[in-house]
Amino acid sequence: MKHFYLITLLGCWLMSCKKDAVEVFGGTSYVYFANHPGDSSDVKPIEYSFAFHPGANKDTIPLLIKLIGRLSNDDRPVEVAVDASNTTALSGDYELPGPNALRARHAWDTIALVLHNSDRLKTGKFKLRLLLHETELFRLGPSGNRHIDITFSDMIARPAWWNQDMEQLFLGAYSDTKYRLFIEATGIADLTGVTGTERRAYAIIFRDFLARGRENGEVYVDENGQINVSPNLL
Amino acid sequence: MKQTTIYSLLFGLFLLSSCYKDKGNYDYAELNKVTILFDGDTKYIRPRVSDTLNIDPQLVYKGDTLRASKLAETFAFTWYCNNEQISSSPVLHYPVRSLTGVRPYLKLKVVNKNDGSTFLEGMTVEPIPAYLTGWVVLTKKDNRSIISFIDPVSFEVNADFYATISEKELGPNAVQVKEIWMANAGLSNAGNILIVRNDAGGNIELDGIKLNPIANSNNFFLGNTLPPDFRPRGEFYMWDYTIMLDDNRNIYVRKHVDNSLTQSGVYPNKPLFIPGGVKFDQGWDGTFLSGQTLLYDKTQGRLFLASDDWGAVLPVTYLPGPPLPPGTTLIHAMDKELVYVGRLQQGRFTSSYYLVFFDGTKYYEQKIMIMDQRFTVNALFMGEVPLGAGTANAQSVFCQLPRIDNYMFYSGGSGNKTLYLHEQGPGMSSEYFTFDSPIKIIAAAQNQLMGVHTHDQLMVALENGHVYILGILPDQMADPSKRLIKKIELNQGVPVSGMYKMGYGYFQM
Numbered sequence: 001m002k003h004f005y006l007i008t009l010l011g012c013w014l015m016s017c018k019k020d021a022v023e024v025f026g027g028t029s030y031v032y033f034a035n036h037p038g039d040s041s042d043v044k045p046i047e048y049s050f051a052f053h054p055g056a057n058k059d060t061i062p063l064l065i066k067l068i069g070r071l072s073n074d075d076r077p078v079e080v081a082v083d084a085s086n087t088t089a090l091s092g093d094y095e096l097p098g099p100n101a102l103r104a105r106h107a108w109d110t111i112a113l114v115l116h117n118s119d120r121l122k123t124g125k126f127k128l129r130l131l132l133h134e135t136e137l138f139r140l141g142p143s144g145n146r147h148i149d150i151t152f153s154d155m156i157a158r159p160a161w162w163n164q165d166m167e168q169l170f171l172g173a174y175s176d177t178k179y180r181l182f183i184e185a186t187g188i189a190d191l192t193g194v195t196g197t198e199r200r201a202y203a204i205i206f207r208d209f210l211a212r213g214r215e216n217g218e219v220y221v222d223e224n225g226q227i228n229v230s231p232n233l234l
Numbered sequence: 235m236k237q238t239t240i241y242s243l244l245f246g247l248f249l250l251s252s253c254y255k256d257k258g259n260y261d262y263a264e265l266n267k268v269t270i271l272f273d274g275d276t277k278y279i280r281p282r283v284s285d286t287l288n289i290d291p292q293l294v295y296k297g298d299t300l301r302a303s304k305l306a307e308t309f310a311f312t313w314y315c316n317n318e319q320i321s322s323s324p325v326l327h328y329p330v331r332s333l334t335g336v337r338p339y340l341k342l343k344v345v346n347k348n349d350g351s352t353f354l355e356g357m358t359v360e361p362i363p364a365y366l367t368g369w370v371v372l373t374k375k376d377n378r379s380i381i382s383f384i385d386p387v388s389f390e391v392n393a394d395f396y397a398t399i400s401e402k403e404l405g406p407n408a409v410q411v412k413e414i415w416m417a418n419a420g421l422s423n424a425g426n427i428l429i430v431r432n433d434a435g436g437n438i439e440l441d442g443i444k445l446n447p448i449a450n451s452n453n454f455f456l457g458n459t460l461p462p463d464f465r466p467r468g469e470f471y472m473w474d475y476t477i478m479l480d481d482n483r484n485i486y487v488r489k490h491v492d493n494s495l496t497q498s499g500v501y502p503n504k505p506l507f508i509p510g511g512v513k514f515d516q517g518w519d520g521t522f523l524s525g526q527t528l529l530y531d532k533t534q535g536r537l538f539l540a541s542d543d544w545g546a547v548l549p550v551t552y553l554p555g556p557p558l559p560p561g562t563t564l565i566h567a568m569d570k571e572l573v574y575v576g577r578l579q580q581g582r583f584t585s586s587y588y589l590v591f592f593d594g595t596k597y598y599e600q601k602i603m604i605m606d607q608r609f610t611v612n613a614l615f616m617g618e619v620p621l622g623a624g625t626a627n628a629q630s631v632f633c634q635l636p637r638i639d640n641y642m643f644y645s646g647g648s649g650n651k652t653l654y655l656h657e658q659g660p661g662m663s664s665e666y667f668t669f670d671s672p673i674k675i676i677a678a679a680q681n682q683l684m685g686v687h688t689h690d691q692l693m694v695a696l697e698n699g700h701v702y703i704l705g706i707l708p709d710q711m712a713d714p715s716k717r718l719i720k721k722i723e724l725n726q727g728v729p730v731s732g733m734y735k736m737g738y739g740y741f742q743m
Contacts, residue, residue: 208507
C-alpha cells in the first residue's frame with residue numbers, strides 16, 4: 001500500500017513535466033527564426049562583411065523562418081521589427097523590403113534583409129537585432145529563436161587559414177589590402193579545409209591577377225610595399 | 235667388489251662399442267642426373283598475352299643434350315602452372331592467356347621411367363599485356379570519333395574499342411591521341427592513352443593495359459568549375475606539370491601533387507597570364523616527361539616554351555651571337571606559319587627541334603636547340619633550309635623521327651599520296667612509298683631492337699581508311715621492295731590522329 005502511494009505520487013509529479021508551450025499539430029501556428037530548414041536549435045547570429053563581396057554596394061541576406069503548425073492555403077504575413085535597444089546600425093544601413101510572409105503551403109520561408117555598404121562600415125561593426133512579433137496568425141516559437149542578431153561591416157581581418165605555411169608557400173605576407181585583392185581575384189574568401197594543390201591554384205590565379213592588372217597600369221601596394229605572392233610559389 | 239668389477243667391464247664394453255668403425259660395403263645403383271634447360275637458359279620469359287607457348291626444353295642426360303620431344307620414351311613429363319598440372323606432353327603448347335596468376339610460375343617435372351628419378355626446373359612467365367604496345371588510330375566516320383588498336387605483331391585490329399569497352403561514345407570532336415606517362419615511381423607503369431576532345435566533354439584518359447576510360451580532365455579544375463566556354467585543344471604532360479590549351483587560346487598550368495600519377499593536382503579555372511597579350515594556337519610535346527612543351531602564338535608569330543621548371547611559360551629567344559642569315563624565319567617574329575614541330579627528344583631541359591614553316595606555297599625547316607635556363611629560354615640557331623620543294627603541298631603532314639636526327643618523313647606529290655623521306659644530313663628528299671589515297675597521318679614506332687630503342691616502323695593512314703605499316707630500318711630504306719610490311723583495311727573513316735603506343739614509362743626516357 002505504501003508503494004502504491006509512492007508510485008501515484010511520482011506519476012503526478014512527472015505529469016508536471018509536460019511541455020505545453022508549443023502545440024505542434026494543434027490549430028495554433030508558431031513561427032520562429034532558424035539556421036537551416038532541418039535545424040530547430042537556437043538561431044545563431046549572422047556575421048557579414050562586405051569585404052568578402054568586393055564591389056557590392058548592397059547585399060541581400062535571406063533570413064530563414066520556420067513554421068510549427070498546419071500549412072495554410074494562403075500567404076500569412078509575419079511581423080518583423082527592429083529591436084532598437086539592441087541595435088547599433090543606423091536606419092540607412094539596412095532595409096526590410098518585404099513582403100514578410102510565410103507563403104501558402106510552405107513550412108519554411110525567407111525574409112529578405114538588405115544591407116547597405118558605406119564608408120562607415122570600413123571602420124566599425126554594426127549590429128541589428130530583428131524580433132518576431134506575435135500576431136493573430138502566429139504565436140512565437142522557441143524562446144531562443146524569437147530574435148536574430150546580424151552584425152555587419154566592411155572590415156577584413158587575417159583569417160586563420162592565412163597561416164605561416166600559406167604565407168611562405170603561396171600568398172606571402174598578409175595585409176588587409178592584399179586579402180581584399182585576393183578575394184577580388186579568386187572570388188573566394190575562405191580557404192579553410194582547402195587542399196594544398198587548390199591553395200596553389202588560387203595563389204596562381206592571384207599572381208596572374210596582379211600581373212594582368214599591373215600590365216594595365218594598376219598599382220598594388222600595401223604596408224609591406226609591392227603586393228606579390230610568395231617567391232616560393234612554384 | 236666382484237659385482238662392481240663386472241659392471242665396470244660391461245660399461246667399458248658398451249663404451250668401446252661406440253668406437254666400432256663401420257666398414258660396410260654398400261652397392262648404389264648409378265643415377266644419371268638430368269639437367270633441364272629452357273632456351274636462352276632463362277629463368278623468365280616475356281611472351282605476349284596473345285601468344286601460345288611452344289616450349290621444347292633441352293635435357294642434358296648422359297653427356298648428351300637432347301630436346302624433350304626426342305626423349306618421350308625415356309622420361310615422363312609433367313608441366314605445372316603455379317603447381318597446377320597443365321600438360322603431360324614433352325613439349326608445352328599452351329596459350330599464355332590461359333596461364334593463371336599475374337606472374338605465373340611454370341614448372342617442368344621430368345621422371346626417369348627406368349629408375350623413377352625425378353628432376354625439376356621452372357621459370358617465371360611475365361606476359362606482355364595485349365595493349366601494352368601497338369598502333370592507335372583515331373578516325374572519324376559518320377560524325378563519330380572512333381579509336382582503334384592495331385597489334386604490332388599480328389596486326390589484328392581491335393576497332394572502335396572505346397565504344398566497345400566503355401559502352402560510350404567519344405563524340406564527334408576527338409582531335410588527337412597520345413601516350414602519357416607517370417613520372418618517378420610511375421615510370422614502371424604502362425603509358426596511358428590521352429584522347430583530346432575539342433568539345434565541352436573534356437579529354438579522356440584510358441588505361442594503358444585495359445584501354446578502359448579512367449579519367450576525364452574536366453574533373454581536375456579548381457572547385458570542379460570549368461573555365462567559361464571551355465573546349466580543350468591540347469593537353470601536355472611533363473614531369474611535374476601539365477598544361478591545358480583551349481579553344482580560346484588560353485592555357486592552364488597544373489602542378490602534380492604526386493607526379494607518379496598522371497592525374498593529380500588541379501588546374502586553376504582562370505587562364506595563366508602571359509604578358510603582352512600572348513595567346514596560344516597550338517602546342518607540341520617536347521621531350522616526353524621532360525621540362526619542355528612548345529607553344530605557338532600565331533597572331534604574334536612567337537614561340538614559347540612551357541617549362542617543367544616552376545611551370546613557367548617563357549618566350550624563346552635566340553642566343554646572342556653573330557647575326558642570323560638574311561631571310562631566316564625569326565622565332566620571336568615569324569613571317570610564316572609554324573605548322574609542325576619535330577622533336578629530337580635529346581634531354582630534359584635542353585633539346586633540339588625542327589620547326590617547319592609554311593608561307594602558303596613553300597615550306598622551310600629551321601633547326602634550333604632550346605635551352606631552358608629557368609628564368610630565360612634560349613634557342614641556338616642551327617640553320618634554316620627550304621623543305622620539300624616541288625614535292626610538299628598545302629596538305630602535307632610531317633613526321634620527324636625523335637632521336638634519329640637524320641630522318642623526316644612527309645607527304646606530298648600528286649594528290650598528297652606519296653610519302654617522302656627527307657634526309658636531314660644531305661638535305662635531300664626521295665620518294666619512299668606511293669599510295670592510292672591521300673595521306674592523312676604519319677606516325678613512327680619506337681621499339682627495342684637488339685637492346686636498343688629505335689624507330690623501326692612507320693604507320694601511314696590514308697583518307698580511304700586504309701593503314702599501311704612500312705619498315706624504316708636500313709635494309710628497308712635501301713630496298714623499296716622490302717618497305718611494305720602490312721596493309722590494313724581499317725575502314726573506320728578518315729584518320730585524324732595516330733601514334734605508336736610504346737609501353738612502359740622508362741621506354742620513352
